[in-house]
Amino acid sequence: MATGTSASESRRTRDAEATQRAILDAAIDAFARSGYDGASTRDIARDAGIDPRLITRYFGSKEALFERAVEETYRHPLMMVPGNNRAVAAALLGDAPMEQAKGLLLTIRSAGSERAVEIMRDHLERHYQRDLADALTGPDPGTRAALLIAVCTGVQMQRNVLGNRALRTSDSDLIVDRLAAALDLIGASDAPAPEGGRST
Template sequence: MVECDPSTTPSATPPGGRSRARSATPAVRPEVDAGPPPVVTEAPDAGGTHPRPRRSDATRAAILAAARDRFAADGYERATIRAIARDAGIDPSMVMRYYGNKEGLFAAASEIDLRAPDLTAVPYEERGARLVRHFIELWESDETLTGMMRVGVTNEAGAERMRRIFAEQVRPFVDAVCPVPEEAPTRAALIGSQILGMALCRYVLRVAPAVELSHDELVAWLAPTVQRYLTAERP
């Protein structure tokens, strides 16, 4: 039953290989604490950006990594705390202690950076294609975004998270290249609908014809759409 070897403390990426192939996620973000556990006494900031390295930082990171994988693979309900703890090689109660409850864990595990490119540096007619290619590569770099969608559809907190990502990371870069500011939200939503829709068909539902398209074909088909949403006159 117990496969956890107590002699070796879980280090940087302890859960072994598992199914994990990602390495693109920001290595470690130990500051996500935010202090949900009520017993934790707020440590004085000590002047630095980091409060202080804790001995449990590796465990926290392992939990977070396992949580990301599980939420991505199974969605919110089926990703159980027990399974996440098992993947991380620790006891379920530790998850509670460090993240308060399941929602807190999800909140900590679902921070996403779209790394949207700066479109102002891209020639006018190539912006659509650039955007499409960026998101294809981002989507295929790991399962984070697939997981975000799985959770966003079934869980209200997940949906809220997606709305926030949209508002904070998609709208701004559309804003930057949109001549009429009040049109930017609409244009961003349209772009999002096409990107998310293709991602849904290709990576989540795995509709055959969508899966079989090559990157270049995908760009060739979708780029004009995105370009139009980005630049065409409002109909």
């Protein structure tokens, strides 16, 4: 009897995990397509093939679901590796993995929502900028970390969302070299501090 109960509980756990995954995948697609304000929980539930009440059960709210979608699509471990800038440049100039591409679209199409912008900014600052600043040596690490992230996201957006022809058709090794040099300059420990003083 205990074995049967254990098997039943295991099956329910797997079903719950699959349902949460289906909801999150549908939410990422919806936010990338329509933005935070344009995507409704009813539409997300329909796309996931579930009862809308399950979104509340597993995620609590649309806002919390958006936070999870941001966490899922903003992952970019290469951005957290100071000193490996040629690898970072090569990754940025390659075809973006699907989840990263959706993250860029989610960002663009949710930018009109004040709350969505707060969530995205907070996630970047807490999970990328702060850790990257801690890993950098030399003056003004906070600003340099923010600049590195801005360059990385800007290149990805220009190449993979806007389809900038120069970034897609020029000699790839040359572009990688130049982008890596720019990242090296920003991240260098001997980068000069601004005259106004040091920020953290």
